[in-house]
Amino acid sequence: MSDVRVGIVGVGVMGADHAERVVRKTSGARLVAVSDADQARAEELADRLPETQGVGSAARHAGGSSYGDGIRVVEDPLDLIAADDVDAVILASPGFAHAEQLFACLEHGKPVLCEKPLTMDAASALRVVEAEHKVGRQLIQVGFMRRFDPEYAALKQLLDSGDLGRTLLLHNVHRNRSVPPSFRSEMIVRDSMVHEVDVARWLFGEEITRITVYTPKPTSLVAAGAFDPQLAVFELASGAMADVEVFVNFQVGYEVRCEAVAERGSATIGLGSGVFTRAGEHWGGAMPADFRVRFEQAYDLEVQRWIDATARGEIDGPSAWDGYAAAAVCEAGIESLSSGKPVDVALADRSKVLG
Incomplete structure (x- = not known):
């Protein structure tokens, strides 16, 4: 089979990382x-990747009509999505742009790996979920990459096996070394805590x-005020129940841990030792600098499996519904952040939406 021809919208930290990964x-x-x-x-990204060797910026510019072996730079993301030489799209653009771009992917029948959040509310x-349902097949996969991390996958397998009995509690820690001053309190919920929402x-295997x-x-x-x-x-x-501590200016490094407490034991991941079942041992180790180090393998597996599934005409990971459900929880979380009170999650009836 021919290679899946990928276009990437948004080449900041995450999008550039995905570009390197695809290449x-x-x-x-x-x-x-x-x-x-x-x-x-x-332009800088396209210039330094192997496929662009010998291809000048003018030939790659959005106005050019030649589809060569190099990586084109397209000014309008909607033009990239509509392009005949793009089979599938990775959206790593800001969350506020996702809705319009996702609708364009659905209109053109393009499989899309969308970084979280699915949309901003x-x-x-939900409109994205409904629009995809009308298309008649799943095209949207959401970038909740922790499902692909070998430690998280092993923890899921252990809990599903029933060896520890029913899972009762989940404790999560999510710490970043630092974030820009523009990373507001609401963004901690929508852009960081959202990962633990999906993990829980x-x-x-149920809704929050x-x-x-x-x-x-x-x-x-x-x-002040953050x-x-x-x-x-x-x-x-x-x-x-599940809890999560999110601390995005931890100063030490990037740390993500998860402990599941079940009827007959507990299991912890994120200690640098795979799934760790407590039995009196001690442990230690280095801490990664940021999320790209901690979850490099998860991202690699996520993108490879997305490409493989795209070639089969399928998705193989979190769906648009998963993105919607996470958005609904985060929306309630932002309301709770403001009020300091518990907030019920308003979730549409899945059977009515998807039939």
Whole structure:
């Protein structure tokens, strides 16, 4: 089969990382086009990737009509999505642009790997789910890459096996070394905590029905009025519970841990030792600098499996519904952040939406 020809919208930190991944690590895929609001950044990326050797910027510019072996830089992301030489799209653009770009992918029948969030609010996310359903097949996969991380996958397998009995509690830690000053309190919920929202839904296999976000004493390293760290409690449909501490100006490094507590034991990941079942041992090790180091293998597996599934006409990962459900929980979380009170999650009836 021919390679899947990929276009990437948004080549900031995450999009550039995916571009390198498609070019250097992913079999069955070829990067053919990129688009970014910062034209110079897109040009620089295209210039330094192997496929662009010998291809000048003028030939690659959006106005050019020649589809050569190089990576084209397309000014308008909607033009990239519509291009005949783009089979599938990775969206790593800002969340506020996702809805329009996702609708374009659906209109043109393009499989899309969309980085979180699916959209910025639950209402628009639900419209995306409904629009995809009308297309008649799943085209959207959401970039909740933790499902592809070998440690998380092993934890899921262990919990599903029943060897530890029913899972009762989930404890999560999500810490970044630092974030820009523009990373507001609401963004901690929508852009960071959203990963734990998906993890809880996935590991328990059920929906979150209520969320409470607490704001402990904030670090002195953020501006007045910013809430960092945050502590959230999720209540799930069965009565199980999960909590997460999100601290995005931790100063030490990037740390993600998850402990599942079940009837007959517990299991912890994120300690640098695979799935760790507590039995009196001690451990230690280095801490990665950022998320690209900690989850490099997860991203590699995610993109490779997305390409393989795209070639089969399928998706192989979190769906548009998963993105919508996470958006609904985060929307309730932002309301709880403001009020300091528990907020029920307003989730559409899946059977009515998807039939």
